[in-house]
Amino acid sequence: MTLMKLQLQNLILIDVDLRGRVKSGLKTFSILEFREPAKLIEIVKKRFISLGGVIFEGYSVSSICTYENAAVLLLAEGKILSSHLIIDAMGNFSPVVKQIRSGRKPDGVCLVVGSCARGFKDNSTSDVIYSSSSVKKVGDSEVQLFWEAFPAGSGPLDRTTYMFTYIDPQAGSPKLEELLERYWDLMPEYQGVTLDNLEIQRVIYGIFPTYRDSPLPAAFNRILQFGDASGIQSPVSFGGFGSLTRHLGRLSTGVYEAVRGDFVDSYSLSLLNPYMPNLSASWLFQRAMSAKQQSDVSPDFINELLYVNFQCMQKLGDPVLRPFLQDVIKFGPLAKTLGLVMLNKPQIIPSIFKQVGIPVLVDWSGHFFMLGYYTLLSTFADPVIRSLLNAFPPRMKYEWNRYLEAWKYGSGLDYKL
Ligand SMILES: Cc1cc2nc3c(=O)[nH]c(=O)nc-3n(C[C@H](O)[C@H](O)[C@H](O)COP(=O)(O)OP(=O)(O)OC[C@H]3O[C@@H](n4cnc5c(N)ncnc54)[C@H](O)[C@@H]3O)c2cc1C
Missing domain, CATH: 3.50.50.60 (FAD/NAD(P)-binding domain)
Structure with a gap:
């Protein structure tokens, strides 16, 4: 094995x-x-x-x-x-x-539609996340649309493009079919192509349910x-x-x-x-990126928030930006980014409160604290306990191995740049 x-x-x-x-x-x-x-x-x-x-x-x-x-x-x-x-x-x-x-019912859902198509002459770059418009109506719902694009392995002119959105699932949420219709309207503009010049290889879609207790x-x-x-x-x-x-x-x-x-x-x-506190802490980001129905924040809020966040992460360099782009949330980089966002754009803070709500922020603060605590435990307590592990009886050794891993992975300390 x-x-x-x-x-x-x-x-x-x-x-x-x-x-x-x-x-x-x-x-x-x-x-x-x-x-x-x-x-x-x-x-x-x-x-x-x-x-x-x-x-x-x-x-x-x-x-x-x-x-x-x-x-x-x-x-x-x-x-x-x-x-x-x-x-x-x-x-x-x-x-x-x-x-x-x-x-x-899931606490949040990410809906994805897209395609892999042949005929992209400009096919040398990728977008992890791209957004160019404010909140839009799809079906009966307000949604913030995001994009992702990258060259596909099947040929030099082949490219995969996705359009995705985060929703709070409820009756009237957009259907995949409605999103796909919107995708065909918007994708050519996003990629600077016309549909007539593309040969569609396959259509892709996905529903990603997320639960806070994960x-x-x-x-x-x-x-x-x-x-x-x-x-x-x-x-x-x-x-x-x-x-x-x-x-x-x-x-x-x-x-x-x-x-x-x-x-x-x-x-x-x-x-x-x-x-894992770092996983639980990322739930706030999904909530911040889901357009609210009957919102009391500006339709540009999500783009502004993303812009200021990425701008701050870029200033802080690769040790902050790269783990984030690879889905690993760590205490130091997160604390630095939040601090810099508050210094650079304090006026966005009231909108964050309005967008995500006080209960979600209070819950998140607990996970943020635990993220710091796990970072301390993994850095300082882990080496001490690890040196004693071989003296433990088998079940205790199994359990402590798992606690040490939880501290390490839950604080993102497994991530190597
Ligand atoms: C459009 C799209 C784009 C994606 N892009 C990325 C990406 O860029 N990077 C990335 O890391 N991930 C990406 N993912 C996610 C990735 O595909 C999944 O995270 C990954 O496939 C999960 O693997 P899994 O084995 O846990 O589950 P799955 O791949 O979902 O496999 C589950 C399997 O269980 C089978 N099954 C279900 N019920 C039963 C049953 N009763 N009996 C027997 N078998 C059953 C299903 O048929 C399926 O084969 C993407 C997903 C989608 C839909």
């Missing part, structure tokens, strides 16, 4: 290429961009099978029963599989997650959520795959230790998806 873990990490690093050029309107950056995912999956699949793994492609899980010594999985096609531990990687719409969350602790013995199902991805970006790879090393080691020590009760498994 350890071998497989190491191999998986290496494989992913092979295909992740630091070549995207990002133009945020302020400065050009490099970002992680994924090339040829099918190739990556094929390599991982071969490796998995060579180690004795079996893949049931096209099968569907219909129920899971957990017992004292096993979890039994019933497939809709009639097969029955039994396992020591089930990793639920069924994504945002995992039926297990639906059951744990009791079908509760990541999701394991609710059942022997079942652990992983990837999008675990809610470990940032509520701001739709970079769930990036987040999955960021946590892969931590999780594969943790799962290995859990299985080896038989720590597969829900409490022990929950330690693998622990509270």
Whole structure:
């Protein structure tokens, strides 16, 4: 299992290429961009099978029963599989997650529409996030539209463009179809092209639900959520795959230790998806970027906020900007950015209060405090505890390993520039 873990990490690093050029309107950056995912999956699949793994492609899980010594999985096609531990990687719409969350409405949703098309002559830069207009009406809702664009791996003139928005889900929220109609109207202007000159390769869309109480602790013995199902991805970006790879090393080691020590009760498994103040703190950003219906702030507020934030982060340099662009929130960079925003544009503060509301800000302050606390713990307490770990009994060692990881990842100290 350890071998497989190491191999998986290496494989992913092979295909992740630091070549995207990002133009945020302020400065050009490099970002992680994924090339040829099918190739990556094929390599991982071969490796998995060579180690004795079996893949049931096209099968569907219909129920899971957990017992004292096993979890039994019933497939809709009639097969029955039994396992020591089930990793639920069924994504945002995992039926297990639906059951744990009791079908509760998400706290926020990111809606994405876009396409990959051939025919872009100017195809050498990328946008991580681009916004040029104030709040717009789509369907019956006010939305702030954002854009992302980058060269696709399928050909030199191929380009992927996304339009996305954050909403507070409620009746009357825009439909994907309405957003897609708007996308075809606005994309040519954004990219300086005409639709007639493009050959559409594929149309892309996605719904990304986010819950404030994420990541999701394991609710059942022997079942652990992983990837999008675990809610470990940032509520701001739709970079769930990036987040999955960021946590892969931590999780594969943790799962290995859990299985080896038989720590597969829900409490022990929950330690693998622990509270992370940096993830909880990013929820405020989604709220700040969602247009409010019947708003008492200017329709330009979101753009102004983004502009001043990115301007301050750019002034503070790569150690502040790069982790943020890669979805890693850290105490020092966040505190510096907030301080500089307050100095540079104090007049925006009342609008922030109006936009996100006092309860969200109070909640966020708690996570910000915890972010500082986790940073201190990981910096100063971690080395002391780590030196004692080998003297602990196995369960205690397993649990303390997980606490140390929670401090490190929850404060973003795993991020290396
Ligand atoms: C338009 C779009 C753009 C994206 N862009 C990026 C990006 O640029 N960078 C990035 O990092 N991430 C991006 N993502 C997110 C990324 O795709 C996800 O975070 C990632 O795929 C999550 O992987 P996962 O394995 O957790 O879940 P998924 O990829 O959602 O896989 C879940 C799997 O479970 C299966 N499943 C569901 N229910 C059952 C069942 N009952 N039985 C059996 N199988 C079941 C599904 O068929 C699916 O194959 C994007 C997503 C979309 C939609």
